[in-house]
Amino acid sequence: MRYLSTLFLLACVCICACNDKQQANKKNILGNWVKVRSKIAPTGKNVVLEPPEDEKPGFTFYADHSVEYKLGFFKRTNGIRIFLGTKSKFKIIANDLMILDIDSNKWNKYRLIKLTTDSLQFIFDGRLATFKHYQIKENTTPEFDQIILSTSGCFGTCPVSNTMINADGSVIFNGLFYTAKKGLFAGSITKAQYKQLQDNFRNTDFNLLKNDYNVGWTDDETISTTFVKNGKIYKSVNDYGLAAPYQFTWAYAPLRYLYQSIALKSMLVPEATPSINYPNGVYLKTANMGMALTQSETFLLFYYLQKGKVSNATFKSRYKLSSPFDIKKPHDIDTDGRFYKFEVNKKSIIIDIGFNFLDINEKNWHWQKITE
Structure with a gap:
């Protein structure tokens, strides 16, 4: 009888410990995260460090179990990249991070290796991905009258297009190659949508932005963005190969693929x-x-x-x-x-x-x- 009581107490302790760990994980994961090079050796058989990437992924996890993936979710239809947005849902079950695939509506599971107030590590395709917390600085950049984002294409199927948004909500889109629409189109968004698209860029300190960013290889695409204030160009950023600061590059996808989610009318x-x-x-x-x-x-x-x-x-x-x-x-x-x-x-x-x-x-x- 004493043996059974001991087993029961041990089981209760384990359950409580697991519950405490899960609650700590749910609390620690909240906030903004950006991917970094791991300095911690991976553990477990067949687990290797993830190699450096051209893009720098990021997440924001919210208390309502929503998650924002900064690079965005996509699918391909007839060879065209379709943007599905940046928002999804997440949950933590035991030592697994679950993120809802908004295309298939199925949960993707990632094994948590480490989760503290300042470090997040999980396994993705057998590789160790490491993230750190970051804080959004106070925004001192002025609001803009117009934003123009253009993509040059690459040695491949990168979309070639121009998108202009104006503070009054008017949109001009010009699709050239590898876009779902080709030609010149007009559309509109709400002022709230404009503010969100604008603030995605304004999260970066414009005073520290250079005019040109380049990587050391060829055949990549150039993304150029121009900001207009009071009828003048406030700043233009020419980014070859996604070499610009990560918070700035995160603003690209919602704007470059905006045309896929709004009504457009062909322009003569x-x-x-x-x-x-x-x-x-x-x-x-x-x-x-x-x-x-x-x-x-x-x-x-x-x-x-x-x-x-x-x-x-x-x-x-x-x-x-x-x-x-x-x-x-x-x-x-x-x-x-x-x-x-x-x-x-x-x-x-x-x-x-x-x-x-x-x-x-x-x-x-x-x-x-x-x-x-």
Whole structure:
């Protein structure tokens, strides 16, 4: 009888300990996590350290059992990447982290190796993934009037597109290659949606952001993002290979795939405007100096051209715009920054955009000698 009582007490102790551990896990997992290189050797047979990744995954676990996966959930349909959002559900059962697959509606199980207030480790496909807690800094970046995100494509099936969102909720989408929609479209979002998409970027300290980020390999995609405040470019970030700070890159997916979740109406491109399909941006040059506009800056300029008016004005050309990487290379565009002269169907056209785009944004650009 005493032996049975002892077994019963031991069982109760084990159950209580397991319950305490599970409750501690549920508490410790709450908050923001970002993946880091593991400094702790993995334990268990056939478990190896996860190699470094180009992307840096992150999670936010909430008390209501919802989870945000910063890189987003996706599926492929007819070769096109479909964005399913960043939000899902999670639960912790014993030593397993369960995350709901929002495509299949099935729970994926990840074995927890370590979970404390500052370290999270779990097994994914037999590899050890390590995360650390991070805090979101107080946001001092101003709110923007427009955000333009452009993707250049890669040696593969990376989508090539341009997306512009405005503070009033209007959206312009231009799909070129490997996108579910191709062409120029208009749509709208709520002001709350705009604020969320904007704040995804504003979580990064803009004062520390560089204009260009690059990795040391080839055939990757470039994502360029331009932020407009009071009619001027506040900042443009050209990111080749996802080398920018992780909180900034996390903002890409919800914006670049926004077009998949909103109603879009096809837009007619005015005949008296040059092509907007410049996946590599345009090149601005004088007689001996040159400067490349990013793809997002180029899309912004050509958006202004589409809104501009045909003019008979005369002007002195200061620059030429060209697209040296475009297979269907157009004639160079002559401009002084406000007026743009080009040919459409062998007819000379001048467009007045109403202000000098180049002069007001001069501080954002770095000129080089053509020989460089």
